[in-house]
Every structure is written in C-alpha cells, then in structure tokens.
Amino acid sequence: MTAEGSKAKNRSRLFLIVPAICILSVMISIGRQVHGREITDMAGRTVTIGQVKKVWPAYPPVAFLVYAVDPSLLVGWTTPLSPEAKKYIREPQQKLPVVGGWFGQRTPNMENLIAIKPDVALVWDQTLAVTPNMLEMLNKLNIPVLAVRIFFLSDYPEAFRFVGNVLDRSKRANELGGYIEQTIKEMKAFSSRIPNEKKISVYYAVGADGLTSDCDHIPFLDDVINLAGGRNVYKCQPSDRMVGKKIDQERLILYDPDVIVTQDELFFSNVYTSSRYRLLKAVRNRKVYMIPKTPFNWLNYPPSFMRALGVRWLAYTLYPTLYPGNIRKETRQFFKLFLGVDIGDDEANKILLLKKG
Structure with a gap:
C-alpha cells in the first residue's frame, strides 16, 4: 500500500472512532441521568438522586441553609418573608411561592409542591421519626x-x-x-478564658410576660450561650428537651439573671416600665436585650446559620470590654459572605440594635 493510501485508511478509521466516542459519552451521560447517583444523607439513609436544579426545603432552617449555598436553586419558602428580611434577600427569591412544610401544625401546599416539581426535598433529620407521613407523601410524588x-x-x-x-x-x-468552624474555635477559646464562677448568667424570656423559657439542655440556644461565655439560669428535666416551660414570677426573681435576652417585642417594650420586673438585676442594670433577627433569628427559633453571628453578638453583649472582635466589622463580613449583601457601619448598627458610637 502506498503512503498516500495508508494515510487515507487512517483518516477513515479516525472518522469512525470519533463518532463512536461521542455516542459512548452520550450513552454514559444518559445512563447517569437515568440511574442518578447514590447519596448517603446525614441520617444514614442511602437515596438515589438525579441532577439537582430545583430544591425544596421542608423546614425553615433547611431553607435558610440552601439559600446561603445557592439562592437560585431554591424553589419556595416554608414561611412568608418579613418585610425586614426581604431587604437582604435577592429579588428573584423574594418572589418565590410559600410552599410550607412539616413543622408546628403546618403541612405543605401540595398543589404548589406538585407544580414546582423539585428534584430533591431536603428535610430536618430529627423529624423523620416524628413525621412518618412526610416520606410517604413525597415518595408518592417521586421526590x-x-x-x-x-x-x-x-x-x-x-x-x-x-x-x-x-x-x-x-x-x-x-x-x-470553614467560617463556622473558625467561629466555633475562636468562641471556645474566648469562653474558656472566663472562670465558671465569673460567667454571666443569662435568662431567655419567651412570651409577652417573659415567664416562659427554654431549658438549659435545649441546644438551639444553650450551646450558643455556652460558647459566648454565658450560663443559662433555667434548669429543666431531660424530658423537657424540646419544650419551652412556664415559670412563675417568684422563680424568675430567684434566678435573678445578670442579663435577659428575648425575641418577643411586647415583652421588651414593657420590661423597663412594668413593676413586676423591677426587682430583677438585669432590669435595674438595663441589661435586657432584643435578639437580632435580620434577616433570620440569630439565636433561637427558627434556628439558622445566623447563630454563627449570633454567638459573636451575644459574647459582645455579655462582655463588651472583654470581647476581642469588632462586632460591626464582623457583621458586615458575615452579611457579605453568607447573604451576598454589602452593608455599612450605620446599617450594621441598626441590624445589631446598637446605638452609634
């Protein structure tokens, strides 16, 4: 065979091989889409999923998590956004439907859920055992x-x-x-420098009268209080793990906390003027504080990644002269990293509920 003929034969083989490779690649790609990939979730369950472009979170904390990772993948909210929260949420996500979820006495709007056709539903692992119909309903929808x-x-x-x-x-x-890991490391180092006998006592006031609180072993709030160098005064039985408990006025006076924190605006508006609280050390020293909640609550219900900033806020609130960071700067950095929002010092002061200066 001549050299020219050999080259022609090789070209013919190449023309056959290249399409074959392309076809094989397409088949592999289709196979992956059909069969999906196996994921072991954080409850130890193995689930097969396809390509994920639309995510429905069934609980508020999970919705906040997805939003921080990639807002564009979120297909709906579990609860309506407050007007204040919307200021820090991207415009396309402000317009997403409220689908609801399985929490409190709520169930999702199934018509909305069917219409948006999510590729995957993300749920809170602790709810799997207490909401068995959730899995059944979502499986019927092939979600x-x-x-x-x-x-x-x-x-x-x-x-x-x-x-x-x-x-x-x-x-x-x-x-x-990585940011949250670094925060936990820094706050552990900070709180470890405060002797137990000098740790500031904290009471978390719930309700308009402030006489409901969360137990010291309920983790949403308590692990943040501990990391901030505080001490939760309200002690409960282990059986009360997820329940806020009512106490009487005498018990609160007996606790006599150094600091009171709350997310109840009615309680906060009355605490310095009502005679029922005047004997409390925290009231006499004007150390009752509203927990920031922009765009989501920073410490407790519903819990969110904002606790990584909330623990810094609480440490600064409890120990303003000992806290080593710059809370305004940290707030600006946090909003930029997690929410993609640039804020200045004045706006940080407003979010932190601080006065200027």
Missing part, C-alpha cells in the same frame, strides 16, 4: 428526600458540605462551613 442534621451550631460545617455535595456547590459550601 427524593435527603435528611440534613443542623441541631447544634457545630453541625453546620458538615451540613453545609453535605448540601454542597448534593447541589454540586462544594467550593461555596466549604467556604461557609
């Missing part, structure tokens, strides 16, 4: 369900990385998880 664990603040780094893997946003998720 894969993955559980996320976000109980303690220390759960969040792993939770962010898990969700980042599911959503193919690992770089972003690692950045957010």
